[in-house]
Amino acid sequence: MQCKEFKALLPAYLDGELDLIQSIEVEKHLDTCDTCLQLVENERVLQTAMRTGTLYHAPRAALERNILRAVQKSERATVVRPLFNAGRYPLAAAFAALLLLAFWAGGRFRVLPSDTGNIAKETAAGEKVANEALSGHLRSLMVHHLTDVVSSDKHTVKPWFNGKIDYSPPVIDMADIGFPLAGGRLDYLDGHPVTALVYRRQKHVINLFLWPVPAPDAKISLLSRRGYNMITWTQSGLTYWAVSDLNAAELREFSQHYQERVVSTNRP
Amino acid sequence: MLDQSKTRRFERIVLPHVKAAYNLAWWLLRNEQDAEDVVQEACLRAYKHLDRFRGEDARAWLLTIVRNEGYDWLDRNRRRERTVSLDQTSIDIPSDTDNPEVLVMRNIDMGLLHEGLESLPVEFREVLVLRELEELSYREIATIAGIPLGTVMSRLARGRKRLQEWLHCRTSEEVRDAV
Numbered sequence: 001m002q003c004k005e006f007k008a009l010l011p012a013y014l015d016g017e018l019d020l021i022q023s024i025e026v027e028k029h030l031d032t033c034d035t036c037l038q039l040v041e042n043e044r045v046l047q048t049a050m051r052t053g054t055l056y057h058a059p060r061a062a063l064e065r066n067i068l069r070a071v072q073k074s075e076r077a078t079v080v081r082p083l084f085n086a087g088r089y090p091l092a093a094a095f096a097a098l099l100l101l102a103f104w105a106g107g108r109f110r111v112l113p114s115d116t117g118n119i120a121k122e123t124a125a126g127e128k129v130a131n132e133a134l135s136g137h138l139r140s141l142m143v144h145h146l147t148d149v150v151s152s153d154k155h156t157v158k159p160w161f162n163g164k165i166d167y168s169p170p171v172i173d174m175a176d177i178g179f180p181l182a183g184g185r186l187d188y189l190d191g192h193p194v195t196a197l198v199y200r201r202q203k204h205v206i207n208l209f210l211w212p213v214p215a216p217d218a219k220i221s222l223l224s225r226r227g228y229n230m231i232t233w234t235q236s237g238l239t240y241w242a243v244s245d246l247n248a249a250e251l252r253e254f255s256q257h258y259q260e261r262v263v264s265t266n267r268p
Numbered sequence: 269m270l271d272q273s274k275t276r277r278f279e280r281i282v283l284p285h286v287k288a289a290y291n292l293a294w295w296l297l298r299n300e301q302d303a304e305d306v307v308q309e310a311c312l313r314a315y316k317h318l319d320r321f322r323g324e325d326a327r328a329w330l331l332t333i334v335r336n337e338g339y340d341w342l343d344r345n346r347r348r349e350r351t352v353s354l355d356q357t358s359i360d361i362p363s364d365t366d367n368p369e370v371l372v373m374r375n376i377d378m379g380l381l382h383e384g385l386e387s388l389p390v391e392f393r394e395v396l397v398l399r400e401l402e403e404l405s406y407r408e409i410a411t412i413a414g415i416p417l418g419t420v421m422s423r424l425a426r427g428r429k430r431l432q433e434w435l436h437c438r439t440s441e442e443v444r445d446a447v
Contacts, residue, residue, distance in 0.1 A: 011425040015399065017406050042373040046432060049376040050400040055385065059290035063304055064283060067311045071278060074312055135407060138417055226411070 001029040006036050012139075014043050019139060020188040021148060129241070130232075132189045134225050136196065137207040137243035140185070147183030147198050157184045161195055167212050167238070169195040172261045179206065179254050189241075199254070206244040206254060213239040220255055222248055231255040235262055274318060282314050285327045288402055289334045295397040296338035298386055306341050310334040325408065332412045335394065342390065376435060384434040392427030399424055 006029050012018050013026045030037050149160040154171040161169055164186055173181065179199045187196040187209060194211040218234040229251045231242045242255050289310060293303035310333045314321075321329055385393060398409045406420045413420070 011421050011428070012406075015406065015424070017421075038372065042432060043428060045373040045376065046428060046435075047400060049378065049381055050385075050396070051403075052378070054378045055382055056401055057291050057294035057300075057303070058287060059304070059307070060300075063290060063307065064286050066304075067283070067286065067308055068275075068279070070308055070312055071275065071315045074315065075275070135405075138407060141417075 001025050003029075003033060003036055006030075006033070007039075010036075010039060010043065014040070014047065017139065019136070019186075020193060021186050129190050130223055130225060130230060133207075133209055133230060133232075133241040133243050134228055136187050136189055136209060137205075137228065140187070140196065140198070140207055141205060148185040150183040152181050152183075154181060157181060157197070160184060161186075165193060165195060169197070169210055170238075170262045170265060171197060172258055172265070174199060174254065174257060174261070177253075177257055179257075201244075201246055201250060201254070204244055204246040206242055206246060206251070208258070209241040209243070210238050212237055215239065220252065220259070222252065224248070233259060235259060236266060274315075278315050278318055281318070281321060281326045282311055282330055285330045286311070288327055289330050291401060292331055292334050292394070292397060293338055295385070295393055295401075296335070296390060297341060302341065306337045307334060310337045313337065327402075328404070328408050328412055331398070331402075332414075335412055373432060373435070377439070380435055380438050381431070384431050384438070387434070388427055388430060392423055392430065395420055395423045396427045396431075 006026060009018060009022060009026055013023065018026065030040065149157055151157050152175065154173050158169065158171040161184065169184075171181070171184070175181065179201055182198040182200050182205070184195065184197050187194050189209055189211070192211060194209050197208040197210070199206040199208060213234060214237070215234050217236070218232075218239075220231055220233045223230045223232070228243060228245055229248045231240075231251050231254075233240050233255065240255070240258070242251055242258075244251055246254075286307065289307045290303055293306045293310075294300070297303050297306060310330065313333050314330055385396065388396070394413060395409055398404045398412060404412070406417050409420045410417045415423075
């Protein structure tokens with residue numbers, strides 16, 4: 001790593017926003033470069049000073065009470081003067097009720113039938129992994145660190161992971177159905193190093209994270225976070241998280257084909 | 269009749285974050301009275317839209333509202349232009365690309381640091397406050413400020429650099445005055 005690259009990563013390094021590989025690279029550079037080390041020292045001095053608490057402006061104790069009072073006052077005002085009295089406008093009320101019903105029905109039936117049974121259980125642990133997977137995806141886009149091994153050939157990508165992780169990730173070729181492999185990297189999720197495979201769909205990037213779990217197979221579940229779609233499943237002792245800004249239908253297509261192809265590669 | 273359950277929900281979701289809300293508002297507006305007004309407006313808005321809160325991060329949700337209210341306030345009172353001009357007069361230092369020598373930071377005068385942060389343009393001030401005083405992640409800051417992650421990182425970097433240069437400049441001025 002050169003000083004220029006280091007400087008680009010310095011803020012993310014300082015803020016603990018780098019992945020494992022990048023942090024190691026940054027630290028390797030710091031072992032050899034005193035100038036950059038001094039930059040880090042300066043940033044740390046500033047950061048420590050900013051976090052001592054002297055800069056923090058705390059509110060007067062009365063503020064919370066005033067807020068509650070204002071809220072209660074606003075509530076009373078709306079209760080006394082209802083904006084819309086259904087008794088006076090029966091037709092409009094009926095129309096509004098119809099509209100509401102339409103919204104309700106639209107919301108209910110937009111969920112595809114195949115989704116209903118298996119939307120990921122929003123347990124605290126699941127939520128944490130989902131957030132970490134999304135952060136991993138966003139980080140990979142942010143710091144120009146999408147791939148450590150750049151290749152569209154699974155025979156190049158797969159051996160790259162040898163010795164870096166203690167399981168053999170299934171690297172599947174998906175180019176024939178419009179999801180070319182872009183490469184792979186090592187990432188860090190849910191407390192351990194994981195394989196991240198990068199696929200593309202036109203301009204979209206799909207990060208597929210996978211790592212071993214002692215859990216039975218689980219069907220595909222779809223989640224959505226901040227405009228990103230995520231699909232997770234567990235298959236033959238590996239758990240998969242596909243994260244992308246791609247639409248849900250195409251991400252589902254990707255995941256289903258991946259799953260099927262893993263099965264056919266495992267078959268003797 | 270008052271909606272007791274909504275008020276209780278408000279107390280549980282919004283009130284714990286009033287402290288963070290006020291701190292952000294203070295650093296946006298840089299005075300107590302305006303900060304209190306903005307926090308109160310933001311809390312009323314949060315109460316009004318409480319049913320839209322879907323159980324994500326309550327602090328980030330409230331801070332987003334505070335930021336919007338704060339920016340509206342700044343727009344109404346045309347303080348943003350003043351910030352920029354103040355900043356241009358107080359920070360006029362060549363960047364370190366012309367000067368490869370690296371400064372060494374040691375003891376920081378907290379009064380100077382406060383002054384330095386106050387004099388930064390609002391876009392740098394807010395990311396620094398969210399990161400260093402609230403210790404939020406880039407993702408949370410991006411959501412609150414409505415900017416891409418890359419912009420969060422570059423604004424933090426530039427804000428920190430300006431602060432360091434400002435401190436260095438002021439500290440050496442003081443040393444010079446003492447001599």
